[in-house]
Amino acid sequence: MVxxxxxxxxxxxxxxxxxxxxxxxxRLLWLPLPMLLVLVAAVVGVLVSVWLExxxxxxxxxxxxxxxxxxLGILQPLADGLKLLFKEDIIPARADSLLFTLGPVLVVIxxxxxxxxxxxxxxxxxxxxxxxxxxxxxxxxIQPIGLLMSGYASxxxxxxxxxxxxxxxxxxxxIPLALAVLAIVMMSNSLSTVDIVDQQTGxxxxxxxxxxxxxxxxxxxxxxxxxCERLPFDLPEAEEELVAGYQTEYAGMKFxxxxxxxxxxxxxxxxLVSVLYLGGWGFPIPxxxxxxxxxxxxxxxxxxxxxxxxxxxxxxxxxxxxxxVAILLRWTTPRVRIDQLxxxxxxxxxxxxxxxxLVTAAxxxxxxxxxxx
Amino acid sequence: MTIATTxxxxxxxxxxxxVVLGALxxxxxxxxxxxxxxxxxxxxxxxxxxxLLNASFVAAAQILVYVGAINVLILFxxxxxxxxxxxxxxxxxxxxxxxxxxxxxxxxxxxxxxxxTTPWNLPGPPAVGEEATARIGEHLFTDYLLPFELASVLLxxxxxxxxxxxxxxVLAKDVVTGETADQALIEKARTPLLLERxxx
Numbered sequence: 001m002v003x004x005x006x007x008x009x010x011x012x013x014x015x016x017x018x019x020x021x022x023x024x025x026x027r028l029l030w031l032p033l034p035m036l037l038v039l040v041a042a043v044v045g046v047l048v049s050v051w052l053e054x055x056x057x058x059x060x061x062x063x064x065x066x067x068x069x070x071x072l073g074i075l076q077p078l079a080d081g082l083k084l085l086f087k088e089d090i091i092p093a094r095a096d097s098l099l100f101t102l103g104p105v106l107v108v109i110x111x112x113x114x115x116x117x118x119x120x121x122x123x124x125x126x127x128x129x130x131x132x133x134x135x136x137x138x139x140x141x142i143q144p145i146g147l148l149m150s151g152y153a154s155x156x157x158x159x160x161x162x163x164x165x166x167x168x169x170x171x172x173x174x175i176p177l178a179l180a181v182l183a184i185v186m187m188s189n190s191l192s193t194v195d196i197v198d199q200q201t202g203x204x205x206x207x208x209x210x211x212x213x214x215x216x217x218x219x220x221x222x223x224x225x226x227x228c229e230r231l232p233f234d235l236p237e238a239e240e241e242l243v244a245g246y247q248t249e250y251a252g253m254k255f256x257x258x259x260x261x262x263x264x265x266x267x268x269x270x271x272l273v274s275v276l277y278l279g280g281w282g283f284p285i286p287x288x289x290x291x292x293x294x295x296x297x298x299x300x301x302x303x304x305x306x307x308x309x310x311x312x313x314x315x316x317x318x319x320x321x322x323x324x325v326a327i328l329l330r331w332t333t334p335r336v337r338i339d340q341l342x343x344x345x346x347x348x349x350x351x352x353x354x355x356x357x358l359v360t361a362a363x364x365x366x367x368x369x370x371x372x373x
Numbered sequence: 374m375t376i377a378t379t380x381x382x383x384x385x386x387x388x389x390x391x392v393v394l395g396a397l398x399x400x401x402x403x404x405x406x407x408x409x410x411x412x413x414x415x416x417x418x419x420x421x422x423x424x425l426l427n428a429s430f431v432a433a434a435q436i437l438v439y440v441g442a443i444n445v446l447i448l449f450x451x452x453x454x455x456x457x458x459x460x461x462x463x464x465x466x467x468x469x470x471x472x473x474x475x476x477x478x479x480x481x482x483x484x485x486x487x488x489x490t491t492p493w494n495l496p497g498p499p500a501v502g503e504e505a506t507a508r509i510g511e512h513l514f515t516d517y518l519l520p521f522e523l524a525s526v527l528l529x530x531x532x533x534x535x536x537x538x539x540x541x542x543v544l545a546k547d548v549v550t551g552e553t554a555d556q557a558l559i560e561k562a563r564t565p566l567l568l569e570r571x572x573x
Contacts, residue, residue: 024376099410130503131429138433141441145413148448152406164452171445191430191506 008123034126038115046263048320050077053327060331084259087252095249096153103150104250104257110139110146111264118271119193121281121311132192133185136272137178140227143261144170147236150258151246162245165338166236170227172345177223179353180216183360184209184276187372197280199372205284210277212371215356217277219349221322224269226345228262231330235338266326267319274318281311385425391418409451413444430506 009030016026051066051074058065066073091097114136119125129135144167151163185191187209188199200208210217226233236245247258274280283290287307288298296303336344364371395415399408416439423432463469501508513521 028376129429131433131506134433138437138441141437144445145448148452149410152452160452164449167445
């Protein structure tokens with residue numbers, strides 16, 4: 001049930017070739033567009049989630065939250081960003097200025113590049129790379145290096161310890177995360193995010209992976225929260241108890257980069273949860289059925305535009321529902337201790353995800369129809 | 374020359390430059406932390422080279438294993454035992470450097486000879502591209518099963534060794550000779566810090 005869907009690149013390239021450009025030049029002109037779009041989408045996503053964070057935390061604590069900057073304080077995140085942008089960029093005197101600058105950059109870049117594989121529709125993604133979800137796991141493993149680098153370069157023992165803790169947390173939750181993803185990959189026989197979503201589009205909401213992988217879903221969500229350093233796992237920052245970890249010496253835009261990376265990572269993880277477990281761009285009732293009931297051919301241009309828009313809306317909606325859950329979790333749960341964190345990761349989630357993988361393999365062999373044989 | 378091949382050539386040149394210069398930096402820099410970070414850069418550039426060869430799975434695995442795991446562990450080790458002490462001056466440092474440099478140059482000459490004399494342009498099977506992931510899996514579980522399992526046993530041994538070293542279970546007596554073991558290194562006498570400071 002794979003509809004050709006919208007192919008913007010093809011139309012764009014045909015239009016340019018009509019103007020007398022070679023196909024390669026057309027592709028060269030096309031390439032920056034989706035990249036720019038995704039960069040803008042990621043940053044806007046951060047602004048939205050910062051606003052949500054402020055408003056929802058206010059609601060949880062029975063405050064009003066920001067309300068003067070724009071309607072309902074909607075321009076507050078923009079004001080925050082501008083404030084950080086205009087702050088003085090301080091590099092501590094004895095710090096290693098090169099590594100100090102490179103650290104935040106190394107934290108941000110992998111997160112932004114990971115948006116490469118996020119599909120908003122059959123052809124609405126930057127690049128349908130075959131290794132898809134594996135690429136994301138590989139990129140997210142670069143982040144600890146940035147954390148270690150900034151912790152070390154600050155020349156501050158609290159920063160160094162914070163960096164080591166953050167890296168330890170990041171690498172210990174990567175393993176259950178990867179194993180949970182592996183179970184999904186086993187069911188859909190592909191690493192590509194598009195194939196993973198396609199495999200969930202058969203019967204709308206009933207064919208979503210969450211029904212077949214409930215344990216994997218929970219493992220993935222917990223690990224994603226830990227990777228994003230969100231409460232209850234925000235030990236590296238722990239602003240009330242510790243000095244703020246590896247970010248202690250940072251100010252201005254470099255600090256903002258950490259902030260940005262955290263929120264982009266949150267939105268990215270939420271989108272990936274929706275891609276892996278909640279049917280990605282799929283509407284709870286398959287759009288093909290709806291088009292059939294309305295007597296519209298699925299290839300008609302109008303239907304395709306509507307399908308594409310529904311896909312984007314569904315992906316964003318599911319992702320922001322999960323962001324909402326993450327924000328509620330942040331403002332309702334207490335922080336775990338470092339030993340509890342490591343125990344949970346290594347002694348509970350890791351064995352559980354291994355068992356989940358084994359059970360999935362067994363079910364795949366036993367019921368190949370339901371578990372993607 | 375088309376745009377695609379030009380891009381590929383530029384990418385190849387940049388990546389090779391990063392690999393060569395980065396590797397030289399890893400060896401020659403005196404600050405070990407810089408060396409470790411540069412090593413991560415070299416690993417990433419090698420992953421880029423794999424990508425140019427249409428081996429995207431190997432490239433991602435290279436980043437995951439070498440950059441994400443091995444390099445992070447190296448950094449951990451360096452930062453946890455980061456003692457800033459000056460090493461003792463070694464006698465005849467110049468001679469030692471000259472000798473090791475000579476050995477390295479000899480190895481380099483050998484490698485250059487191999488590179489020049491080997492016919493690289495073999496008529497092999499065409500690149501499989503995205504199918505490589507499945508192909509690698511098949512090979513790992515059929516004809517490369519033994520090396521794969523041996524590597525896992527090796528890693529297991531390393532892990533058990535690390536756990537044994539890291540655990541602080543102390544034996545009072547030497548297991549072999551039965552004598553009381555010297556525990557001066559393991560147990561420090563408890564000295565309350567505050568009392569000491571007050572007395573001084």
